[in-house]
Amino acid sequence: MTDIISPLPGIFYRKPGPDKEPYAAVGDRIDAGQTVGVVEIMKQFSEVRSDVSGILESFAIEDSGTVNPGDVIATVTEG
Amino acid sequence: MTVEKLLVANRGEIAVRIIRAARELGIKTVLAASEPDEGSYAAQLADEVAIIGPAPAGKSYLNAEAVLEAASATGCDSLHPGYGFLSENAGFARAVVDRGLTWIGPSADAIELMGNKSRARQAAKAAGVPTLRGSDGALTPDSDILGIAETVGYPLVVKASAGGGGRGIRLVTAAADLLSTVEIAQAEAQAAFGDSTVYLEQFVHRARHVEVQIIGDGAQVIHLGDRDCSLQRRQQKIVEEAPAPGLPDDVRATILASSIELGRQCHYSGLGTVEFLYNPDTQEAAFIEMNTRLQVEHPVTEMITGLDLIREQILVARDGALRLTPEDIAFTGHAFEFRINAEDPENGFMPSPGTLERLQWPGGPGVRIDSGVVAGSAVAPFYDSLLAKLIVWDSSRDQAMARSAGALSEVLISGVKTTLPLLKAVLARSEVVAVEHHSKFIETTPDLLGASA
Numbered sequence: 001m002t003d004i005i006s007p008l009p010g011i012f013y014r015k016p017g018p019d020k021e022p023y024a025a026v027g028d029r030i031d032a033g034q035t036v037g038v039v040e041i042m043k044q045f046s047e048v049r050s051d052v053s054g055i056l057e058s059f060a061i062e063d064s065g066t067v068n069p070g071d072v073i074a075t076v077t078e079g
Numbered sequence: 080m081t082v083e084k085l086l087v088a089n090r091g092e093i094a095v096r097i098i099r100a101a102r103e104l105g106i107k108t109v110l111a112a113s114e115p116d117e118g119s120y121a122a123q124l125a126d127e128v129a130i131i132g133p134a135p136a137g138k139s140y141l142n143a144e145a146v147l148e149a150a151s152a153t154g155c156d157s158l159h160p161g162y163g164f165l166s167e168n169a170g171f172a173r174a175v176v177d178r179g180l181t182w183i184g185p186s187a188d189a190i191e192l193m194g195n196k197s198r199a200r201q202a203a204k205a206a207g208v209p210t211l212r213g214s215d216g217a218l219t220p221d222s223d224i225l226g227i228a229e230t231v232g233y234p235l236v237v238k239a240s241a242g243g244g245g246r247g248i249r250l251v252t253a254a255a256d257l258l259s260t261v262e263i264a265q266a267e268a269q270a271a272f273g274d275s276t277v278y279l280e281q282f283v284h285r286a287r288h289v290e291v292q293i294i295g296d297g298a299q300v301i302h303l304g305d306r307d308c309s310l311q312r313r314q315q316k317i318v319e320e321a322p323a324p325g326l327p328d329d330v331r332a333t334i335l336a337s338s339i340e341l342g343r344q345c346h347y348s349g350l351g352t353v354e355f356l357y358n359p360d361t362q363e364a365a366f367i368e369m370n371t372r373l374q375v376e377h378p379v380t381e382m383i384t385g386l387d388l389i390r391e392q393i394l395v396a397r398d399g400a401l402r403l404t405p406e407d408i409a410f411t412g413h414a415f416e417f418r419i420n421a422e423d424p425e426n427g428f429m430p431s432p433g434t435l436e437r438l439q440w441p442g443g444p445g446v447r448i449d450s451g452v453v454a455g456s457a458v459a460p461f462y463d464s465l466l467a468k469l470i471v472w473d474s475s476r477d478q479a480m481a482r483s484a485g486a487l488s489e490v491l492i493s494g495v496k497t498t499l500p501l502l503k504a505v506l507a508r509s510e511v512v513a514v515e516h517h518s519k520f521i522e523t524t525p526d527l528l529g530a531s532a
Contacts, residue, residue, distance in 0.1 A: 009432055009460040011135050017270075042421070042430035042464040064135050 002052045004074045006067040010041035012048070014063045022063075028056045036074055039067060054078040080181040082157040082397040086111055086150040087125065089161030090140065091451030092467055093373070094121035097159050100389035109153045111146050113139035115461065120453050129153050134461045140164045143171045150180055157181035157396070159389075163463065166372040167194060183396045185349045185371045186297075192345055193369040197240040197278040203366040206341040208353070209333065211365040213280035218261065227279055228257050234282040237264040241272035243368050245314025250282060285517040286356040288316075289323040289364065291338035292380045293351050294391060296401040300342035302335045303380050303388070304410055310505055312428070312521045317498070318505055319416045321379035324476055325514035327362055334364050341369065350377070350392045359517075375418070375468070378449060382414035382472040413476040415483050417506075420464040423496035424528065431496035432460040441489035445472040445482060458495050466497065480506060501527060 006012065014022045014037045024036045035047045036056065050056075054076040061073050084107040087097050098108045098121060110125035115134050122128045129149035132139035139145065141164055150158055158175050160166035166184065169191040175182045184190070193199045197217040204210050214227045217240050228235060228251075237260055239247030249264045251257050261277060269275035288311065292303040307323035308316045323331070338353040352374050354367040377388045386408075395401055422428040438454040450467035452458065458466065471486050473479035487503050504527050510516050521527050 011461060041432065041460045042462065044430055064138070066134055 001057065002050075002054070002076050002078055003072045004036060004048060004050055004076065006039055006048065006061075006071045006073050007069060008039050008041050008046055009068050010039040010046075010066075012061045012063070012065050012067045012073060013038050013040065014059070024056050026056055026058060030054060030056050030076055048073055050074075050076050052076055052078050080157070080397050080399065082106055082181050082183075082393055084109065084153070084155045084157070085183075085393075086129075086146070086153070086155040086158045086180075087121070087161070088140070088146050088158055089164060089166075090116050090119065090121060090462060091465060092449045093161040093375070093451075094119075095124060095451055096449055097161060097389055098124045100387055100393065101159075103387075104390060104393060106157075106393070109149070109155055111140075111149045113461075115457070115459050120451055120456060127153055134459065136164065136462065140462075143168070143174060146171075147174060147178060150175075151178065155180065157183060159183040159393070160372070162372050162375055167370070169194060181396050183349070183393055185347055185351060189345050189347055189351075190371045193351075193371050194243070195240050196238060196243055196368055197276065199369055200278070200280075200366065202345060203337075203341055203353075203369070206337060206344045208337040208341050208366045209355075209364055211281040211283065211356070214278045217276035217278050224261060224279075225254060225257060228254065231279050231281050234284075236280050236282050237261055237277050238280055239264065239268035239272055239274070240276040240278060241268060241274040247271060247277075283356050283358050283365070285360075285519065286358050287323075287516070288354065288367075288518050289326065289334065289357045290352050290354045290374075291334050292374075292377070292388075293338050293342045293347065293353065294349065294388075294395065294401065294403070295342045295347040295351070296395050296399060297346045297348040299401050300339050300347055301401065301403060301405050301408065302339055303384055303386065303408060305331060305334065306376060306379055308376060309516055309518045310511070310521060311518050312501075316376060317418055317521065318502065319376035319379055320476070320479075321383050321414050322410065323357075324413075325359070326357065326364075330357065330362060330364050349395055350374075350388060375465070376416050378447065378468065378470040379414040379416045382445075382447070382470060383410050383412055384408055385411070412472055412474045413479040414470060414472040415479055417469045417471075417483070417487065417502045418465055418498070419467045419469060419490070419492070419502070420498045421458045421466050421495045422464050422498050424498055424501045425496070428498075430460065430464050432458045433495040434458070435466075435492065436494035437491060439489070439491035440467075441469070441486040443482075443486070445479075446486045447471070466492075466495075469502075477512075480512065 109127040131145040169187040172187040265275040287309040306321040310318040447470040471483040
């Protein structure tokens with residue numbers, strides 16, 4: 001299991017826009033470098049990517065939830 | 080209309096500024112604040128604070144229903160939207176009025192007209208405001224796009240009707256790329272703004288950004304002079320000044336008079352800003368858009384006129400009549416505004432939230448600070464990075480630049496990274512001294528961008 005950590009404080013979004021599909025859903029196969037969400041800080045958006053390939057097990061932060069640096073955003077089971 | 084208890088529907092420096100203006104008129108204030116802003120400097124200064132929701136702006140400052148509810152719950156009779164957030168939302172302006180509150184701003188109809196950039200362009204043209212060559216309104220399915228582009232000339236830009244503030248613009252340099260770019264721009268505009276209409280406009284290389292401040296009461300409209308806001312990074316203004324330097328007399332006279340006429344024709348009430356591109360090579364100014372709200376950079380106009388623009392804005396909304404006449408307005412000296420943002424110029428202008436450990440502001444004659452923070456304030460990651468504005472006035476542009484350099488050197492901020500190094504570097508550039516700068520100057524001058532360049 002590998003955690004995806006937020007490097008930034010801000011607001012975590014699972015979708016690129018309110019009417020858009022989520023970047024990834026629980027149970028999806030994720031490639032290393034794939035975007036699973038974005039963190040908004042002061043109106044700037046930074047993509048949150050997985051360092052490993054595997055299955056997306058869970059999100060620890062809900063959509064539009066607040067994150068601090070070092071917080072776990074999601075967990076991926078490698079494979 | 081009555082304005083005895085005002086809901087301030089904003090945050091940061093502009094909330095502080097509005098509270099001060101209201102207080103001096105004997106008006107009580109209620110600050111509509113998000114949960115993390117409950118202890119902000121603006122919250123300390125307001126008579127009351129109403130919590131409107133959690134940190135994300137979409138759930139608090141942009142939540143129209145929560146803001147309206149806060150106004151009712153606290154017994155407010157009026158609402159000031161500041162800039163950004165709900166300030167240019169015509170539906171919100173209408174809802175405020177429908178609730179029987181005094182809206183401190185122009186009519187919802189004026190906001191709607193100017194919010195649609197192709198309609199605004201047509202209104203400007205009809206009022207005799209110089210406009211760039213372009214399509215006559217938005218492109219339609221029947222438009223001869225290539226033919227229109229031929230009369231506009233290349234390079235040209237495809238602009239979204241619902242865009243503005245630099246958003247929704249695509250450059251086309253050759254006819255071969257035109258139709259595909261229009262298609263992409265329409266799809267993007269639909270996705271970004273929910274309105275796919277676009278129009279064509281001539282592209283101006285190396286233009287300056289100048290603008291005219293107007294105030295009206297629906298019948299009378301007067302101007303309060305012009306400003307130059309060419310020093311920008313990513314379409315965001317960084318340094319502004321008033322009056323706009325180096326404008327030929329006839330150009331200045333044209334933009335001032337035609338801005339008043341545009342205001343008159345749309346029965347404009349309250350403060351508004353008509354923005355122009357000025358091409359120094361051809362000595363021509365042309366309409367870009369009109370902002371139907373208070374501007375961030377309004378203090379430079381206050382410094383050269385001696386007026387309190389927010390006081391006048393509130394009084395026009397309350398009394399329905401302008402108390403100023405053109406004869407009341409006298410322009411003296413020159414003013415600069417520097418936006419101090421919590422961003423790290425050494426690291427690609429990455430936002431830099433944190434806690435302000437130390438904060439030391441400059442002083443002396445002609446030096447003003449409009450700040451939303453004090454020492455100990457938390458700079459939250461959720462909102463705009465603007466911490467404070469340093470505004471400097473002196474008798475001439477040269478003197479104002481010298482005074483600004485001194486004032487900037489006195490500012491001391493620790494706890495977060497700020498844009499101060501960029502502001503100091505910009506002020507020292509010979510191009511800025513000589514008024515040879517333009518709206519891409521900062522981005523095309525690698526020395527100014529530090530390690531990120």
